[in-house]
Amino acid sequence: xxxxxxxxxxxxxxxxxxxxxxxxxxxxxxxxxxxxxxxxxxxxxxxxxxxxxxxxxxxxxxxxxxxxxxxxxxxxxxxxxxxxxxxxxxxxxxxxxxxxxxxxxxxxxxxxxxxxxxxxxxxxxxxxxxxxxxxxxxxxxxxxxxxxxxxxxxxxxxxxxxxxxxxxxxxxxxxxxxxxxxxxxxxxxxxxxxxxxxxxxxxxxxxxxxxxxxxxxxxxxxxxxxxxxxxxxxxxxxxxxxxxxxxxxxxxxxxxxxxxxxxxxxxxxxxxxxxxxxxxxxxxxxxxxxxxxxxxxxxxxxxxxxxxxxxxxxxxxxxxxxxxxxxxxxxxxxxxxxxxxxxxxxxxxxxxxxxxxxxxxxxxxxxxxxxxxxxxxxxxxxxxxxxxxxxxxxxxxxxxxxxxx
Numbered sequence: 001x002x003x004x005x006x007x008x009x010x011x012x013x014x015x016x017x018x019x020x021x022x023x024x025x026x027x028x029x030x031x032x033x034x035x036x037x038x039x040x041x042x043x044x045x046x047x048x049x050x051x052x053x054x055x056x057x058x059x060x061x062x063x064x065x066x067x068x069x070x071x072x073x074x075x076x077x078x079x080x081x082x083x084x085x086x087x088x089x090x091x092x093x094x095x096x097x098x099x100x101x102x103x104x105x106x107x108x109x110x111x112x113x114x115x116x117x118x119x120x121x122x123x124x125x126x127x128x129x130x131x132x133x134x135x136x137x138x139x140x141x142x143x144x145x146x147x148x149x150x151x152x153x154x155x156x157x158x159x160x161x162x163x164x165x166x167x168x169x170x171x172x173x174x175x176x177x178x179x180x181x182x183x184x185x186x187x188x189x190x191x192x193x194x195x196x197x198x199x200x201x202x203x204x205x206x207x208x209x210x211x212x213x214x215x216x217x218x219x220x221x222x223x224x225x226x227x228x229x230x231x232x233x234x235x236x237x238x239x240x241x242x243x244x245x246x247x248x249x250x251x252x253x254x255x256x257x258x259x260x261x262x263x264x265x266x267x268x269x270x271x272x273x274x275x276x277x278x279x280x281x282x283x284x285x286x287x288x289x290x291x292x293x294x295x296x297x298x299x300x301x302x303x304x305x306x307x308x309x310x311x312x313x314x315x316x317x318x319x320x321x322x323x324x325x326x327x328x329x330x331x332x333x334x335x336x337x338x339x340x341x342x343x344x345x346x347x348x349x350x351x352x353x354x355x356x357x358x359x360x361x362x363x364x365x366x367x368x369x370x371x372x373x374x375x376x377x378x379x380x381x382x383x384x385x386x387x388x389x390x391x392x393x394x395x396x397x398x399x400x401x402x403x404x405x
Contacts, residue, residue: 001388002031004092007099008063008079010040013216013303015049016278017098017126020187022053024377025096028390032057035086039065044275060090073106080106093122094384100125100157108151122383124159126184127152129300133167133174134321153178159383164301165398166322183398184379188306188371191282199287205270209239210352212290212316213270215281216304218248223294223318225252226338228260228269230294234345240352244271245284285311289355292348293317294338301326308332309368312360316351329402331361370401 003025007018018034025032034057040046041061050059063082080103087095097103104125132149136142152160153176161184162168168183193199200207212231218224224244231242242263248256248271256264256271263269276284285291291308296318305323308315315333317323327333334354336347369375378393385392 002092003029003094004033004090005096006035010045015045019049021098035060037063037065048277076102076106079103095123097125101129104155105151108154122158126161130167133170185371185376187376189373193286199283210289211241211243213243213288215245215284218246226294229341230344233341234348242269247275290351291315296338314358330364366401
């Protein structure tokens with residue numbers, strides 16, 4: 001079977017997901033084509049993530065880069081058009097888009113061409129931000145989210161995967177009973193991790209003191225200014241530090257310089273401002289005493305929170321949404337009111353004080369197993385295996401992770 005993977009945006013860690021999916025599909029697909037944007041080739045993301053599999057798949061870098069500074073609706077329509085054109089041109093038997101946010105609703109607008117460009121047989125995607133599943137802050141927002149929900153289920157995918165358990169349950173509760181809908185893990189490999197001091201030495205940062213921080217692609221959605229504002233107000237030791245590890249957006253980088261320059265100059269804020277490969281990202285998390293995920297108002301799950309569990313580090317997150325559910329259900333850290341700098345500063349004080357005696361909870365091992373690469377691969381290759389008449393490996397369910405069943 002010829003399988004096509006389409007990813008029109010190489011930023012952040014999207015290509016990590018492409019590589020994971022390619023690795024899962026290669027043993028069963030007779031031919032694998034990975035369609036990317038033209039600007040992807042030569043980027044740090046492409047070299048790091050796709051270099052190892054370049055010889056085992058056809059790299060088809062033909063997609064035009066969308067105008068990312070345009071309105072999101074315009075970007076979505078560009079992505080949908082590129083998706084349709086790429087699937088028609090390649091003509092694969094099965095199509096996968098590992099990050100289908102934005103594209104999905106735009107495809108739902110193509111009523112008369114519903115199946116065009118999604119192949120006649122199979123097409124799948126993963127959604128990470130499902131806004132129709134979340135409460136709306138206003139009547140206008142509620143109407144907009146209802147529309148997005150209708151477009152989601154008018155989209156041409158034969159299977160829609162959701163990694164946000166709250167969103168999945170909310171859609172079912174709201175009557176979106178669709179046989180195409182699936183809840184799947186977020187892929188989390190096992191890592192050979194250094195201890196805290198070794199990790200700091202590898203990064204070239206001070207080995208002493210306590211460190212709280214965040215890692216990955218850094219932008220305002222991750223709540224980084226809230227973390228820094230609370231850290232600046234907290235009553236902490238002189239050798240306590242914030243570590244930001246990952247490439248920041250231009251606007252965030254500017255705000256960090258304007259508002260928190262004193263923290264940088266004093267050495268209490270360390271920013272490793274570049275793209276991080278998987279192993280280096282995990283080294284950064286291992287260097288921390290507490291991983292902070294202050295993305296209040298964020299729709300969707302936090303992959304950094306899960307990766308903090310792989311590094312056996314406690315999390316200080318926001319007291320709402322998916323984060324609050326996971327932290328409470330598995331006992332992997334603490335929550336706080338991230339928008340209140342004074343109170344969240346107090347939460348930082350408590351978290352750093354408790355981190356020294358933190359013991360990774362045994363029930364969190366099931367969380368890691370559910371999100372493990374083998375279990376993820378069993379979930380996301382299920383449809384292709386069915387079509388090829390191949391057996392599907394046993395899959396761990398969410399109820400197994402949460403209740404031991």
